[in-house]
Amino acid sequence: MGTVPLEALxxxxxxAWSADTSAALDWTDSNPAKxxxxxxxxxxxxxxxxDILNSVATLPSGDTVSHYFNVIAGETVDLTAEQFPEHTHFxxxxxxxxxxxxxxxxxxxxxxxxxxYELLRxxxxxxxxx
Numbered sequence: 001m002g003t004v005p006l007e008a009l010x011x012x013x014x015x016a017w018s019a020d021t022s023a024a025l026d027w028t029d030s031n032p033a034k035x036x037x038x039x040x041x042x043x044x045x046x047x048x049x050x051d052i053l054n055s056v057a058t059l060p061s062g063d064t065v066s067h068y069f070n071v072i073a074g075e076t077v078d079l080t081a082e083q084f085p086e087h088t089h090f091x092x093x094x095x096x097x098x099x100x101x102x103x104x105x106x107x108x109x110x111x112x113x114x115x116x117y118e119l120l121r122x123x124x125x126x127x128x129x130x
Contacts (some may be wrong), residue, residue: 004047004128010079013040016123021116034081039079039117040106041068043124045104048072052103054096058089066106069093 004012017032017040024035033040041052050072057067058096067090076093099108108114 004061006077007063008128009044009047012124012127013043013079013120015107015127016120021120021123023113023116030084033080036083036120037068038113041070041116042104042107042117043121044072044077044079046121048077050077051095051108053093054103055093056091057084058091060085062076068096068097068103104126 014044016033019027019037023038025048027034044050045052050070052068053071055067055069057065058067065084067084069076069080070108071077071093082100095103097103097106100109109116
């Protein structure tokens with residue numbers, strides 16, 4: 001685990017986001033965090049440890065979206081919260097493992113998520129000079 005400051009990590013992640021790291025088919029530059037939560041949480045975990053939790057976001061439209069974020073030393077670290085519109089409500093956070101050892105393992109058990117994670121991880125490492 002590295003000692004990169006959270007703000008530097010956030011900047012590196014933000015600059016590495018793109019349509020090919022997003023799970024959202026309607027990703028745009030105007031909402032770069034959209035669809036980036038699982039892979040971003042995994043990259044944050046790589047550098048800062050902690051836990052990855054899941055919540056269900058209920059949008060003002062009534063649509064629901066699965067959302068992942070980190071909890072590090074008891075503090076919530078959610079680098080993709082900006083993707084949600086005002087008045088979005090979140091369910092109580094919890095691990096999502098579906099029988100796997102961790103939420104991270106669950107997220108990365110999906111081939112497409114694993115590929116997006118590898119791409120984001122590599123770009124962030126380049127940004128940080130790793």
